Amino acid sequence: MSLAILDGGAFYHHATIYGPRYRDLFDRSVYMPELTPEHLEGIKLLIVPDRINPDLLRLRRQILIDFAERDGTLVVLGENQAETWLPGVNWTSRPTNFWWWLEKDAKPEQRLVSPDHEFFQAVPFADTIWHFHGVLSPPSRAQTLIDVPPDREGRDAGGALLYDDRITTAGRLIVSTLDPFYHHGSNFMPATTKFLDGFLPWARRLAMA
Amino acid sequence: MKPALALSYGFPDGAMAKLASHPDAVGRIATHDLYDLPALDLSKFSSLLVSMHVDQRFLASRADQIASFLQDGGTVVANGHLAYPFLPEMIGFHALENYGLKDLAVRRLLDHAIWAGVSENDLTFRRGVAGFYGRAWHEPPEGATVVHALGTPDRPLDFIYRVGKGRVLFHGGNDLWQYGGADSAGRILPQLLHWMFSVEEAS
Numbered sequence: 432m433s434l435a436i437l438d439g440g441a442f443y444h445h446a447t448i449y450g451p452r453y454r455d456l457f458d459r460s461v462y463m464p465e466l467t468p469e470h471l472e473g474i475k476l477l478i479v480p481d482r483i484n485p486d487l488l489r490l491r492r493q494i495l496i497d498f499a500e501r502d503g504t505l506v507v508l509g510e511n512q513a514e515t516w517l518p519g520v521n522w523t524s525r526p527t528n529f530w531w532w533l534e535k536d537a538k539p540e541q542r543l544v545s546p547d548h549e550f551f552q553a554v555p556f557a558d559t560i561w562h563f564h565g566v567l568s569p570p571s572r573a574q575t576l577i578d579v580p581p582d583r584e585g586r587d588a589g590g591a592l593l594y595d596d597r598i599t600t601a602g603r604l605i606v607s608t609l610d611p612f613y614h615h616g617s618n619f620m621p622a623t624t625k626f627l628d629g630f631l632p633w634a635r636r637l638a639m640a
Numbered sequence: 641m642k643p644a645l646a647l648s649y650g651f652p653d654g655a656m657a658k659l660a661s662h663p664d665a666v667g668r669i670a671t672h673d674l675y676d677l678p679a680l681d682l683s684k685f686s687s688l689l690v691s692m693h694v695d696q697r698f699l700a701s702r703a704d705q706i707a708s709f710l711q712d713g714g715t716v717v718a719n720g721h722l723a724y725p726f727l728p729e730m731i732g733f734h735a736l737e738n739y740g741l742k743d744l745a746v747r748r749l750l751d752h753a754i755w756a757g758v759s760e761n762d763l764t765f766r767r768g769v770a771g772f773y774g775r776a777w778h779e780p781p782e783g784a785t786v787v788h789a790l791g792t793p794d795r796p797l798d799f800i801y802r803v804g805k806g807r808v809l810f811h812g813g814n815d816l817w818q819y820g821g822a823d824s825a826g827r828i829l830p831q832l833l834h835w836m837f838s839v840e841e842a843s
Contacts, residue, residue: 440695
């Protein structure tokens with residue numbers, strides 16, 4: 432069994448997937464416009480990086496859902512409009528505060544909900560903290576790993592930034608709002624590189640298990 | 641003058657929408673999905689606007705179409721880091737590694753109408769944070785006019801070069817149309833539009 436990743440063809444996908452830092456972790460990269468079910472044969476875990484063209488994800492949604500239904504683990508990162516193509520995903524957009532860390536006495540809103548989850552053995556909670564673009568409402572029996580409280584201006588009721596859903600499909604859906612491929616691959620925001628330093632080797636271990 | 645063509649990529653693009661709704665641009669920027677490019681007759685457009693977010697792997701498969709458009713007098717405005725060869729004479733990029741503040745300083749090497757009245761400081765910093773405008777540099781084709789460099793003059797960030805009867809404006813960072821703010825960088829939008837649609841320069 433092995434680890435595959437979708438490639439959206441943007442420069443930051445190229446930098447993160449084929450750059451020297453992580454490329455040896457992936458057994459297969461699949462260019463999104465060419466995705467077929469055959470590409471996912473023998474794959475245990477598939478990563479959908481942030482900012483894959485959502486028109487293409489909707490067009491090929493059944494391939495991805497079938498993969499999860501065959502006991503695959505599908506990791507879907509942020510800015511993919513997953514609520515329009517992935518079962519169980521509910522999303523509320525929140526205007527992004529890129530500047531939270533410049534505010535006086537800046538304290539991130541993120542809360543560690545499931546500290547015992549295996550994910551946090553690989554990725555320190557601190558490395559998951561940067562801006563976010565919205566919140567997720569996980570299915571009722573999914574496990575929330577990180578959440579944020581209701582928006583201070585009342586625009587949403589709060590929700591998850593990362594959850595682990597073993598209920599909705601026969602396999603596993605790990606869904607997040609975070610967008611590390613874009614920011615690491617654009618050579619910006621070191622927190623996103625630290626996140627990937629933990630997350631990608633963990634994903635590989637899951638794929639090999 | 642013929643309209644410009646913005647290539648969309650599946651997501652709403654607020655910055656492009658702002659550019660297209662500028663009084664100097666209304667009705668002059670058409671939008672088509674990137675993947676419709678093979679079916680489009682580019683001779684109907686004056687410029688091609690390429691966001692940092694587009695699928696460059698696909699664009700590289702259309703390199704001949706883009707080169708012909710340029711040869712015939714088209715303008716290409718492209719943003720981001722060049723990961724795939726979709727532009728004539730361009731090779732890959734150099735990401736800055738272990739960079740510090742001085743490496744991110746935008747340095748003007750030449751005055752140019754698109755950036756007239758825009759301070760280097762307003763390009764370098766946004767709310768006191770450096771790096772939005774560029775974090776990588778590219779090797780421009782021979783004869784290119786290099787307007788800005790990153791940190792040191794040998795790291796080109798913004799440059800313009802001729803291809804046949806056409807021209808390429810390459811900006812190796814976040815989309816130029818994101819710079820519509822209240823500081824002097826806000827001058828980029830109207831001045832870019834003027835440059836794109838100025839007949840004498842494009843001819």
